[in-house]
Amino acid sequence: MTRPKRSQKDSAQRPDAARILVLHGPNLNLLGTREPQIYGHTTLADIHAAMAARARAENVIVESFQSNHEGQLIDRVQAAASEGIGFIVINPAGYTHTSVALRDALAAVSIPYVEVHLSNIHAREPFRQHSYFSDRAAGVICGLGAYGYMAALEYALSRLRDAQH
Numbered sequence: 001m002t003r004p005k006r007s008q009k010d011s012a013q014r015p016d017a018a019r020i021l022v023l024h025g026p027n028l029n030l031l032g033t034r035e036p037q038i039y040g041h042t043t044l045a046d047i048h049a050a051m052a053a054r055a056r057a058e059n060v061i062v063e064s065f066q067s068n069h070e071g072q073l074i075d076r077v078q079a080a081a082s083e084g085i086g087f088i089v090i091n092p093a094g095y096t097h098t099s100v101a102l103r104d105a106l107a108a109v110s111i112p113y114v115e116v117h118l119s120n121i122h123a124r125e126p127f128r129q130h131s132y133f134s135d136r137a138a139g140v141i142c143g144l145g146a147y148g149y150m151a152a153l154e155y156a157l158s159r160l161r162d163a164q165h
């Protein structure tokens with residue numbers, strides 16, 4: 001499990017800051033070395049650092065959580081409800097195509113989310129072309145590599161800005 005540094009300090013120093021949760025499913029801890037021809041060379045730590053820096057400019061805290069375990073991802077989503085998380089960016093990875101339970105957790109907390117995939121899942125094996133998350137997502141980004149997370153973040157930031165007015 002990778003839990004890039006955050007936020008406890010951030011939260012204490014910026015108690016009024018809005019918060020975005022970025023969830024990464026199984027095997028994404030291996031980004032950078034995992035099938036780089038498909039997933040690129042950018043690591044999860046790089047992605048977190050870029051997102052956190054961009055969000056900080058708008059006084060928004062980005063928390064990132066990766067797990068190889070379905071139950072831990074579900075627990076993290078459930079906890080988000082009581083933590084004031086305003087938006088979720090999620091790459092469910094392999095659970096995209098299998099996890100009713102993680103989908104149900106997102107529905108239960110009613111936090112809006114964008115689904116991100118590094119690769120274009122529609123250009124790959126047929127089993128990757130169904131997602132349990134897409135129909136409930138505010139939007140789906142796939143095939144743009146690590147940039148997809150930044151695009152999702154821009155959307156999340158705009159949603160949080162709108163919510164403040």
Ligand code: DQA
Nearest residue numbers: 091092093094117118119128
């Ligand atoms: C992925 C696509 C999934 O099909 C795969 O199982 C992953 C990563 C992506 O980011 O392209 O682990 O979600």
